[in-house]
Amino acid sequence: MTTILGLETSCDETAAAVVAGGRRILSNVVASQVEIHARYGGVFPELASRQHIRDILPVIEEALSQAMMELGQLDGIAVTIGPGLAGSLVVGVNAAKGLALALNLPLIGINHLEAHIYTLWTQTPEIEFPLLCLIASGGHTNLVLMTDHGQYEPLGQTLDDAAGEAFDKVARLLGLGYPGGPAIQEKAEEGDPKAFDLPRAWLSGTYNFSFSGLKTAVLYLVRRLEEESNELPLADLAASFQAAVVDVLVKKTRLAAHEHGVKQVLLVGGVAANTLLRQKMSRRVEIPVLYPPPELCTDNAVGVAAAGWFRLEAGERSGLDLDAVPSLRLT
Ligand code: KG4
Ligand code: ZN
Secondary structure, eight states, X not given: OOEEEEEEOSSSEEEEEXXXXXXXXXXXXXXXXXXXXXXXXXXOHHHHHHHHHHHHHHHHHHHHHHTTOOGGGOOXXXXXXXXXXXXXXXXXXXXXXXXXXXXXXXXXXXXXXXXXXXXXXXTOSOOOSSEEEEEESSSOEEEEEEEETTEEEEEEEBSSSOHHHHHHHHHHHTTOOSSHHHHHHHHHTTSOTTSSOOOOOOOTTSOOBOOHHHHHHHHHHHHHHHHHOSSOOHHHHHHHHHHHHHHHHHHHHHHHHHHTTOSEEEEESGGGGOHHHHHHHHHHOSSOEEOOOXXXXXXXXXXXXXXXXXXXXXXXXXXXXXXXXXXXXXX
């Protein structure tokens, strides 16, 4: 079975994974930089690229060691080329090119959003087209119709903040730390999602999203509450905010799934780790909703290697002039 090494350095995780036949995970190693960026409340691009340089080789070695493989046993190299931070992406791309050249292996550049989608091929034996993907992460919120391997039709996207970005910004506002998604989810467990009536931007007639108005509404609400009392009702605020984001994501996904008559819905990206989103999506969308385990929702190289296998099988190859494309689109 063809064994692919996947590399991912698009943001603040240095990741390498070995996947056989596009489906069987032999190893999955992620070096997170969360602690480095936490004090800035978000990713500091210059520090991210420096840390990738430190981590990339040990992470690759660990991925091979966990897979109990030598470099010479690999059959191909796949790497994220974008979208992402330029200085971070080039670390992975250069490492991949070096390996492909030294080992004389086929090389394939992968879109980061495609990698999020393909993590599911390692989890579920039967994935049926056409399917609808909701990709919700720190950098993206996209609804994409997928008609076949590598065939994408974008239906909508965020016009301002990504869903995960909204979680991160509101968490910072509430003093809950970084990354915001898990912090808000935890706080929301003790709160009432109906405590505050926060706005939902429906943008009716489109599959686009907007979360910046919601973020601003939380800001004004927090200011008003701070004038009234010394102590903020953090749990109620977190629960009300989370409910507003989840409502919009679920309703739009449900509408798009019906309109396009898809067989399945794939929920991927960091925000797909959110328990409320997973529950409500499964309950309200009438067709099967698939999502990866939480550790494969956030950035990893498993999906890079899986997507790489499918593209290499289809005869695609990237040249050694492969470059990072920070604003790469999924088309
Ligand atoms: O996919 P990812 O690791 O990186 C990007 O490609 O952006 O997504 C990270 C984002 C962060 O904004 C983080 O706050 C969010 O995913 N996230 C969550 C949860 N876990 C991570 N958002 C909501 N609920 C969660 N449990
Ligand atoms: Zn991502």
